[in-house]
Amino acid sequence: MSYACALGASNYVFPDLRTLLARASPDRAGDRLAGLAARSGEERVAARIALADVELVRFLGETLVPYETDEVTRLILDSHDRAAFAPVASMTVGDFRDFLLSDEASGRFLAALAPGITPEMAAAVSKLMRNQDLIAAARKISVVSRFRTTIGLPGRLSARLQPNHPSDDLTGIGAAILDGLMYGCGDACIGINPATDSAARALLLLERIDDLRLRFDIPTQSCVLAHVTTTLQVIARGGPVDLVFQSVAGSEAANRAFGVDLALLDEAHSAVRGLNRAPQGANLMYFETGQGAALSAGAHHGVDQQTMEARAYAVARRYSPLLVNTVVGFIGPEYLYDGKEIIRAGLEDHFCGKLLGLPMGADVCYTNHARADQDDMDNLLTLLGVAGCAYVMGVPGADDIMLGYQSTSYHDALYVRRALGLRPAPEFESWLKTYEIMDARARVRPKLTGRSAKLLGRGAS
Template identity: 70%
Template sequence: MAYHQRIGTETFTFPDLRTLLARASPERSGDRLAGVAAGSARERVAAQMALADVPLTRLLQEAVVPYEQDEVTRLILDRHDAAAFAPVGHLTVGGFRDWLLGDEATGQALAALAPGLTPEMAAAVSKLMRNQDLIQVARKCRVVTRFRSTLGLPGRLATRLQPNHPTDDAAGIAAALLDGLLLGSGDAVIGINPAGDDVEQVSALLKLLDAVIERHGIPTQSCVLTHVSNTLQAMERGAPVDLVFQSIGGTEGTNRAFGVDLALLAEAQAAALALGRGQGQVMYFETGQGSALSAGAHHGCDQQTLEARAYAVARRFDPLLVNTVVGFIGPEYLFDAKQIQRAGLEDHCCGKLLGLPMGCDVCYTNHAEADQDDADTLLTLLGVAGVNYVMGVPGADDVMLGYQSTSFHDALYLRRVLGLRPAPEFEAWLQRMGFADDQGRPLEGVPAGFAQALLPGV
């Protein structure tokens, strides 16, 4: 079905929904690279005007990636909840934006609606939103998850403590762990990106983190961010796995490039649940705009729509944690701070609308047109928008992955200026250990013997 929009004496024609969504997207380098971006600001406005008049039901009838060719499309359409969708089923995309910004769209209403929304609906409405709209809508959405700590509660901001080391050196990891814990980081997860994918080394890191958590009674969860197949092997060998990690994308081809499909993810989820180590939510997913284009599996779609489709994959597995690693892939996909900031707000809003516990790795690579002031801006915007968690990286500089993120101190800044506190179980532990006062604020100094007891012998 073609879509037409007249502006003055000029008529713009978009041959299908996929093209319309792409042309309506805010400017980004990845869509230019893919050849799907609007040719001018005038064409982009025309596409947004045409998109505003598209009925939401049309997004159920016209798949942007063919149903017969893609298991993610089949997942989206086969699991659509028509009853949950009914309250907004009469609206156009533009009308849906107005409804989302109105008083009727309460947190409770949005939670009930989430199973009835498709990623394409979330992506479409986000293309009609200003940044403030994305923030306002996302802030209404609360998605609470639990393992050993409770994440996503109002007035709380969690962090992933990320003690990466370029050689997986235990002493280096211990130093970062100590630094992070003393500064109130780690309530979302203590997660290590391993330097290699050797299953024995992955198992050793899992045992190291488990020993720290068990020895000190830390109400958090651990994760080694290796490929899901390695985690399955580690579980078969008896490794103490809390969370199963995997990077995912919005098309079957993208996930194939990551070495996964829905069946493999389901197998890993079942294996982790069988261990019975937490309260039932055992999956941790990371996403990022541009992955489908990088994999050559974008089907002519824009990167933000495909990013939203990745959230359908995540939603299928009831994850504890999801985060967009928003600037990690590089300036080929998100060129500068403006594009990174916009993408971070889009991802957070779309994920929350779809019922996901969204965090964000506020990050950029060193060849992008961005710096730490830009990261501060996005971090603050996401805090106002109600992000579930952010990253805690020593000095905001990941020495293993070689990119810039947010530090332990950055998370403290956000908690202080917005009056936020750590996850309640973790905050109580910090106070019990003498690391924080009764307001959850870090205290100076290291309690006697804790550094030596963190990892004995290291």
């Protein structure tokens, strides 16, 4: 089915829904690289006008990636909840955008709606929204996940403490963890990207984090962000695995490039649940995504990168994860060229993930060859804080010396909490106060002569 829009003296025709979505997308490097972007601003406007008139039910009948050859498409359609979808089933994409911004679209209503929304619907409506629309709609939605801490509550912002080291040096990692705790970071998790994808190394790192957690009764969860097959080896050895991590993408072929499929993720989810380390009903998976992953793998099927990103959230949603975050500027300027494109992508990803019912965080980041700087990241961090982002990264000095990119620092998390009146997860906040790292007014002011000094002294031994 083709879609058309007459605009001025021109008549624009889009041969299929895939093309229409790509042409309606805000301009970005990845879509230009793939030859999918609108060829002019006028064509982009025409595509958005045509997209606004597309009925939401159309996305259930016209697939962007073939059902027969793609397990992500099958997952999206086979798990679609038509009863949840019913309240908006008669809407067009434009109607849906207006509804999301209305008072009738309460947080409770949107939570119930989530199983009825497909990634393609979420991506489509985001293309009709300004940045402020993405913020306003996302802010209504609270997606709460739990392990030893409760993440995503209104008025709260968590931080993943990310103490990476280029040689996995235990002393360096330990120092970075203690530094982060003194800044009030770590309530999302203590998550290490290992320099080597080795089961023995992952096991050692997890054991050290677990020893620190148990010694000081720290309410957090640990994760070594190794490949899922490596984590399965650690589980088989009886290692203290709290969360299974994996990067995922929006097509079967792109996930294959990551070395995973749904069957393998099912196996990992079952294995970590079998360890019985978490409270009853806890969320046990951690997924990272990022616009451009499918294109970089040659597995985008002619679909624009933002829609492919939203499809990755269907994979994450299958496992009711504790954490999901878009590593928004990590892949590089070939996909998101500058600060403006990174900011837009971060707001889109956060909105789409929350609309689909995911506990969305963001790695507010960029690579050093992108046309972006830390001021751009300050802007995105602040906007995501306003939008109700569940968590952000805490990296020493905002400079990840192992992965070689720029992110947000411990004091950046402190800034956005202070500026917007946000607090850590409640269990972690109580611990911070017990250890005299946070005072009664929720200010992070460690008393280095009290219990926090004991934490530093013992942790350094």
